Amino acid sequence: MSHEAKTIPDYDYEALGLMVGLEIHQQVDSPTKLHCRCPNIYREPEESTHEIRRYLRPKANNLGMMDRAVVEQTQANRQSRYMVFDTTCLGELDEAGPAPVNPEALKTTLEVSKLLHMVPVDRAHTMRKIIADGSSPGGFQRTTFIAGNGRIETKSGVCRIASLCLEEESAPRMEESEGYIVFSLDRLGIPLIEIATEPDIRTPEQTFEVAAYLGMALRSTLGVKRGIGTIRQDVNVSIKNGTRVEMKGVQALSMIGEIVKREIFRQLALIEIKDELNAKGASVDTTLYDVTDVFAETKSKVILNSAKDRKIVAIRLKGFNGFIGREVQPGRRLGTELSEKAKAVGVSGLFHTDELPNYGITAEETEALRRAVGAEPDDAVIMISGRTEIVNRAMESVVQRAEQVLVEIPQETRHALPDGNNSYLRPLPGAARMYPETDLPTFTISRREYLDLAAPELLIEKAERYMKEYGINEEFADAIAFSKYMQLFEKLAEKYKGNEAATPTLLVRTFTGVLPELKREGLDVDSITDSKFEEMFDLIAGGTLPKDASRNILVMVCNDSGCIIVEAAEKLGIGAVDRKEIEEYMDTIVAERKDFIAEKGPAAVGPLMGIVMEKYRGKIEGKEVSAMLKDKIDKMAK
Numbered sequence: 001m002s003h004e005a006k007t008i009p010d011y012d013y014e015a016l017g018l019m020v021g022l023e024i025h026q027q028v029d030s031p032t033k034l035h036c037r038c039p040n041i042y043r044e045p046e047e048s049t050h051e052i053r054r055y056l057r058p059k060a061n062n063l064g065m066m067d068r069a070v071v072e073q074t075q076a077n078r079q080s081r082y083m084v085f086d087t088t089c090l091g092e093l094d095e096a097g098p099a100p101v102n103p104e105a106l107k108t109t110l111e112v113s114k115l116l117h118m119v120p121v122d123r124a125h126t127m128r129k130i131i132a133d134g135s136s137p138g139g140f141q142r143t144t145f146i147a148g149n150g151r152i153e154t155k156s157g158v159c160r161i162a163s164l165c166l167e168e169e170s171a172p173r174m175e176e177s178e179g180y181i182v183f184s185l186d187r188l189g190i191p192l193i194e195i196a197t198e199p200d201i202r203t204p205e206q207t208f209e210v211a212a213y214l215g216m217a218l219r220s221t222l223g224v225k226r227g228i229g230t231i232r233q234d235v236n237v238s239i240k241n242g243t244r245v246e247m248k249g250v251q252a253l254s255m256i257g258e259i260v261k262r263e264i265f266r267q268l269a270l271i272e273i274k275d276e277l278n279a280k281g282a283s284v285d286t287t288l289y290d291v292t293d294v295f296a297e298t299k300s301k302v303i304l305n306s307a308k309d310r311k312i313v314a315i316r317l318k319g320f321n322g323f324i325g326r327e328v329q330p331g332r333r334l335g336t337e338l339s340e341k342a343k344a345v346g347v348s349g350l351f352h353t354d355e356l357p358n359y360g361i362t363a364e365e366t367e368a369l370r371r372a373v374g375a376e377p378d379d380a381v382i383m384i385s386g387r388t389e390i391v392n393r394a395m396e397s398v399v400q401r402a403e404q405v406l407v408e409i410p411q412e413t414r415h416a417l418p419d420g421n422n423s424y425l426r427p428l429p430g431a432a433r434m435y436p437e438t439d440l441p442t443f444t445i446s447r448r449e450y451l452d453l454a455a456p457e458l459l460i461e462k463a464e465r466y467m468k469e470y471g472i473n474e475e476f477a478d479a480i481a482f483s484k485y486m487q488l489f490e491k492l493a494e495k496y497k498g499n500e501a502a503t504p505t506l507l508v509r510t511f512t513g514v515l516p517e518l519k520r521e522g523l524d525v526d527s528i529t530d531s532k533f534e535e536m537f538d539l540i541a542g543g544t545l546p547k548d549a550s551r552n553i554l555v556m557v558c559n560d561s562g563c564i565i566v567e568a569a570e571k572l573g574i575g576a577v578d579r580k581e582i583e584e585y586m587d588t589i590v591a592e593r594k595d596f597i598a599e600k601g602p603a604a605v606g607p608l609m610g611i612v613m614e615k616y617r618g619k620i621e622g623k624e625v626s627a628m629l630k631d632k633i634d635k636m637a638k
Contacts, residue, residue: 008258008261008262008264008265008330008420009261010261011261011264013202013203013204014202016239016240016264017238017239017240018202018203018237018238018239018260018264019199019200019201019202019237019238019239020199020201020202020204020206020207020235020236020237020260021162021196021197021198021199021200021201021235021236022195022196022197022201022207022210022211022214022233022234022235022236023194023195023196023197023233023234023235023236023246024193024194024195024211024214024215024218024231024232024233024234025192025193025194025231025232025233025234026192026193026195026215026218026224026225026230026231027169027190027191027192027224027225027230027231028040028102028104028105028108028109028190028191028192028193028223028224028225029223029224029225029226030102030104030105030108030191030223031104032102032104033092033102033168033188033189033190033191034101034102034105034142034166034167034168034189034190034191034192035091035098035099035100035101035102035142035168035189035440036089036091036092036098036099036189037089037099038087038088038089038091038092038189039087040190040191041087041186042186042187043085043087043184043186045083045174045184047085047086048083048084048085048184049084049085049086050084051081051082051083051084052081052082052084052093052137053079053080053081053082053180054079054080054082054137055077055079055080056074056080056132056134056139057074057132057139058070058071058073058074058132059130059132059139060432061130061432061433061434061435062435062436063432063435065431065432066432067130067429067430067432067433068427068429068430069132069413069426069427069428069429069430069433070130070132070429070432070433072344072345072397072426072427073132073133073344073426074132075344075345075346075390075393075397076344076345076346076390077346077390078134078178078179078180078181078346079179079180079181080134080137080180080181080183081180081181081182081183082137082171082182082183082184082185083174083182083183083184083185083186084185085185085186087186088185088186091189092137092185092188092189093137093138093185094136094137094138094139097439098142098437098439098440100440100441100443101124101126101144101166101440101443102191104223105166105191105193105223106146106166107223107453108191108193108221108223108224109146109147109164109166109193110146110147110445110450110453111221111223111453111455111456112164112193112195112217112218112221113146113147113150113164114450114453114455114456115217115220115221115455115456115458116147116150116151116152116161116164116195116214116217117150117151117152117161118147118148118149118150118161118164119147119148119149119150120146120147120445120450121145121146121147121148121445122444122445122447123442123443123444123445124144124145124146124442124443124444124445125144125145125436125437125442126142126143126144126436126437126440126442127142127143127144127145127434127435127436127437128140128141128142128143128434128435128436128437129141129142129143129167129433129434130432130433130434130435131170133426134181134183135170135171135172135173135183135188136168136170136171136188137171137185137188141167141168141170142167142168142437142440143165143166143167143168143194144165144166144167145163145164145165146164146165146166146445147163147164148161148162148163148164149161150162150164152210152213152214152217154206154209154210154213155206155209156201156202156203156205156206156209157200158200159197159198159200159201159206159210160197160198160200161195161196161197161198162196162197162198163194163195163196164193164194164195164196165193165194165196166191166192166193166194167191167192167194168188168189168190168191168192169187169188169189169190169191169192170187170188171183171184171185171187171188172184172187172229178346178347178348178387193218193224195214195218197210197214199236199238204256204257204258204260204261205257207235207256207257207260208253208254208256208257211233211253211256212253215231215253216458216459216460216482217458218231219459219482220456220457220458220459220462221456222456222487226484228251229251232248232249232250232251233250233253233256234246234247234248234249234250235247235250235256235259235260235263235416237260237263237264237267239264239267239268241271242267242268242270242271242409243267243408243409243410243411244411244428245263245267245409245411245412245413245414245422245428246412246413246414246428247259247263247414247415247416247422248413248414248415248416248425249415249416250416251416251418252418255416255418255420258420259416259420259422261420262329262330262420262421262422263422265328265329265330266328266329266422267409269326269327269328269329270328270334270405270409271409273323273326273328273334273405274405274406274407274408274409276323277319277320277323277405277406278406280319281319282317282318282319282320282323282406283318283319283406284315284317284318284399284402284403284406285315285316285317285318285373286315286399286403287315287316287373288313288314288315288392288395288396288399289313289314289315289316289372289373290311290312290313291312291313291314291369291372291373291383292310292311292312294312294365294368294369294372295312295361295365295385298360298361298365299360299362300359300360300361300365301360302359302360302361302385303359303360303361303385306347306348306385306386309387309388310385310386310387310388311385311386311387311388311391312383312384312385312391313383313384313391313392313395314369314372314373314381314382314383314384315373315381315382315383315395315398315399315402316373316374316375316379316380316381317379317380317381317382317402318376318378318379319378319379320379320380320402321353321354321377321378321379321380322354322380323354323380324338324352324353324354324355324380324382325352325354325355329421329422330419330421331419331421332421332423334405335350335352335354335355335382336423337401337424338350338352338382338398338401338402340423340424341394341397341398341400341401341424342384342394342395342397342398343424344397344424344425344426345390345393345394345397346386346387346390346394347384347385347386347387347390347391347394348386349384350382350383350384350394350398351382351383351384351385352380352381352382352383353366353369353370353375353380353381353382354380356369369381369383382395382398382402384398410427411427411428412424412425412426412427412428413425413426413427413428413429459481459482459486460481462481462486463477463478463480463481463482464477466480466481466504469493470493470504471504472504472505472508476504476505476508476509476512479508479512480507480508480511480512483511483512485511485512485515488511488530488533488534489504489507489508489511491534492507492533492534492537493507495534496537496541499541501540501541501543501547502537502538502540502541502547506540506547506550507537510533510550510554514550514551514554515528515554518551518554518555518558523555523558523559524558525554525558527557527558527561528554528557528558528561529561532557532561532565535564535565536550536553536554536557536565539565539566539569544566544569545565545569548613549569549572552572553565553568553569553572556568556571556572582612582625582628583628585612586608586612586625586628586629586632587632589608589611589612590608590629590632590633590636593608594636597633597636598636601633602630602633602634604633605626605629605630605633608629608633609625609626609629612625612629613625
């Protein structure tokens with residue numbers, strides 16, 4: 001079944017006892033990283049100068065406690081490979097001590113705390129959060145609690161903000177295989193603001209509303225990065241008789257409500273499966289059966305390619321026949337959940353009898369497999385083929401998850417998928433993953449300086465101001481207020497205030513209409529500097545450059561960022577046409593279409609204007625053409 005085939009219904013969320021909490025992670029656009037003075041910039045993979053390799057091991061916190069998520073993440077024993085750049089320092093490799101917290105990032109974080117009505121701490125303590133998935137060479141991430149006890153208003157009521165932290169960004173995955181994972185260190189250590197709400201959200205719609213408001217508040221500071229990957233939402237969902245599950249890495253805000261619905265669907269499906277299996281007395285046989293010999297002569301390429309040093313292990317699930325293939329999310333089944341537990345240990349997946357024969361495994365081999373584990377007709381069998389040293393660990397993980405099917409929905413951290421589903425990542429971490437950072441002193445957040453810090457103007461308030469000050473409509477005001485060109489718009493709108501050519505409407509149309517259109521055409525609009533825009537609009541405001549020429553000018557600037565606007569206009573022939581030439585062309589058009597003009601009267605101006613502008617667009621203002629044609633048509637009528 002395709003993911004689009006099933007529509008997730010709207011539930012009675014109050015009856016389900018739905019509770020949702022959000023965690024928003026936003027990269028800060030400061031000059032340097034959080035705990036070193038390396039530049040806060042992205043790099044291309046081909047710019048990497050060399051690679052370092054490490055194996056991360058599970059480690060306890062300062063009290064000797066081991067986190068269950070850390071233990072599982074290191075079971076696969078995969079090597080971590082790190083792409084190093086000429087902007088990478090020893091601190092990022094955990095070979096040198098950290099620098100104090102970045103002051104620019106701290107200022108932006110405190111601005112956010114003001115917008116969310118939060119209370120900052122008097123003295124901030126930096127903590128280490130153990131991360132064993134390889135995304136930090138040191139095996140931990142530094143995080144500092146900055147403020148708490150905040151709130152925002154939504155249409156559905158108040159949503160409390162539990163915490164505001166400033167932490168380090170982890171390294172992104174670039175490549176992955178059974179034996180190793182490649183990470184890029186360009187993003188490691190970028191300042192990251194983390195906002196966590198209380199579980200006050202009660203519907204998918206309110207989830208969207210809260211996430212959108214928090215994103216808007218962050219962008220209102222003007223101190224955060226923009227673009228794909230610079231902001232992520234994690235969604236915590238729980239329902240009555242279910243459990244709390246965290247979905248990490250929601251990229252598209254528009255999908256956040258669907259993600260909540262599909263997790264509700266998953267938990268309800270797992271509850272239904274649990275009740276049905278218990279009603280029929282199902283159980284899990286924890287014996288691991290070595291069935292390698294059953295497939296000694298197999299022709300299945302999937303099994304043959306699974307490992308050179310191959311071992312095949314199977315288990316019997318009593319009464320589970322037909323349930324492993326049961327759907328728990330659109331396009332995902334209970335077998336998928338079990339398979340993902342195995343993959344977390346390092347194997348490529350599993351096979352189960354609800355889907356066999358398949359994948360080159362024959363009916364005869366399937367029956368031989370069932371006989372080898374003593375399966376009855378109502379039993380299901382799961383098998384894993386993989387490297388000898390990890391296949392038993394992988395199957396033990398599957399056994400544990402199968403036993404949980406009969407008892408509870410496990411608390412887990414899961415990965416949000418683009419279609420709204422989610423996949424298993426790791427167990428939900430506990431308190432054991434946090435411990436104090438001893439390489440950094442605590443620091444004071446001055447109460448007086450915090451009170452004197454001006455709260456930024458919210459983007460929604462800015463849009464309202466634009467409508468009043470510049471006379472633009474609500475759609476244009478919202479578009480430019482949320483645009484990355486907002487500051488440039490404000491500067492130019494003030495500069496050309498009252499100018500009839502370089503109007504606020506023209507500025508908005510250029511920044512939010514023309515530029516996205518050129519970007520879709522493959523042009524590098526991000527290379528256009530503010531000074532180039534100002535140079536172009538200066539000429540328009542002064543009457544030297546027709547505003548209709550702006551698109552062609554911007555195309556030329558995209559292709560040659562060093563060009564001078566006046567010279568670009570000359571190359572395009574803008575302004576080079578004699579006004580007398582245009583007048584003569586209009587006279588010809590009017591003479592050729594005198595019957596049309598006689599029939600249409602003043603309404604003929606529009607069609608004739610289109611003909612003239614097709615030839616002279618960018619060389620004369622449209623309103624001038626309209627006025628000239630109207631004058632000629634009026635004279636004909638007399």
